Amino acid sequence: MNRKAMIAIASALTAGIVAVLLVNQYLSVKERDLYRGMEMVAVVAITRDLPAGTRLTAQMLAKRSIPEKYIHGNVVAPKDANLVVGQVLNFPLKRGDPLLWTDIGGGTEGTLATGLASTVTKGERALSFAVDTVSGVSGLLKPNDHVDILSTVRSQETGEEATITLLQNITILATGGQLAGGPPERGRYNTLTVLVTLEEAELLVFAQKRGDLAVVLRNPEDIETFKEIPKVTFKDIIKSEYRKQIQVKRDRIEVIKKGRVTNK
Numbered sequence: 001m002n003r004k005a006m007i008a009i010a011s012a013l014t015a016g017i018v019a020v021l022l023v024n025q026y027l028s029v030k031e032r033d034l035y036r037g038m039e040m041v042a043v044v045a046i047t048r049d050l051p052a053g054t055r056l057t058a059q060m061l062a063k064r065s066i067p068e069k070y071i072h073g074n075v076v077a078p079k080d081a082n083l084v085v086g087q088v089l090n091f092p093l094k095r096g097d098p099l100l101w102t103d104i105g106g107g108t109e110g111t112l113a114t115g116l117a118s119t120v121t122k123g124e125r126a127l128s129f130a131v132d133t134v135s136g137v138s139g140l141l142k143p144n145d146h147v148d149i150l151s152t153v154r155s156q157e158t159g160e161e162a163t164i165t166l167l168q169n170i171t172i173l174a175t176g177g178q179l180a181g182g183p184p185e186r187g188r189y190n191t192l193t194v195l196v197t198l199e200e201a202e203l204l205v206f207a208q209k210r211g212d213l214a215v216v217l218r219n220p221e222d223i224e225t226f227k228e229i230p231k232v233t234f235k236d237i238i239k240s241e242y243r244k245q246i247q248v249k250r251d252r253i254e255v256i257k258k259g260r261v262t263n264k
Helices: 003-035 078-084 107-114 198-210 234-238 240-251
Strands: 040-046 061-067 125-130 146-154 161-175 191-196 211-217 254-257 260-263
Touching (some): 040 078, 061 078, 125 161, 125 198, 161 198, 198 211
Antiparallel strands (some): 146 161, 161 191, 254 260
16 A cells, blocks of 8 residues: 555544544534533422411422522522521412522511512612503513513614513512502502612613613413523514514414313
8 A cells, every 4th residue: 555545544534533523522512502501409399389478387398409590590499498487478389389589578467567678689689660551561460470571772873773682580579569468559550670680780770771671471480591582673573584483483382272282
């Protein structure tokens, strides 16, 4: 075998090895992306259905493991379980529900006596912003509901308007002057008070000065958040392909009808 043939074979083998290594590296990255946030984390959960006003005992609490990406920022960790024993639920919880710090606070009397501050988790803030009938979900929101907040803003450089998902899975502390467990408020609210971090508060204040805000209500058991949500512009609305992609996602949603799970 001549020298050129040996060099060609060696080069081919080297290229093959490099290709295999690159493919393995690519697959490893994709696997990490796929399972990112799926690490199981222990939280405190409720062992049986409990009505509002229930004073918690150790028997009502258990450790439950759920994927990290589904964990709410206010969830009670097992190491803090002893701190919630004796606390009173502000509203009903179902068996298996993770316990949040905003779920407790002394019940109706305790919440009303100490005011809004007692419902604010350490390290977070309460922030109010204005809503109307449409942006406030027709006045149907309640304290402890979870929402996403959307913002429509205009670029000062291009003049283009875009709607973006500003914040996800945000807890409502109050609707108008209505706190969790308090007496029903007459009339409809025109403000929402939400639980946010200081950074989220800055983002929300800036956004409401620059454009319109809208609130999207979540199912109470839906706490998933998404890392990448594209903005929507006028160009997207008129693109049929974009609307088709949205419909494809809609068609994948499963709905239970008469005991059977079907695509909507």
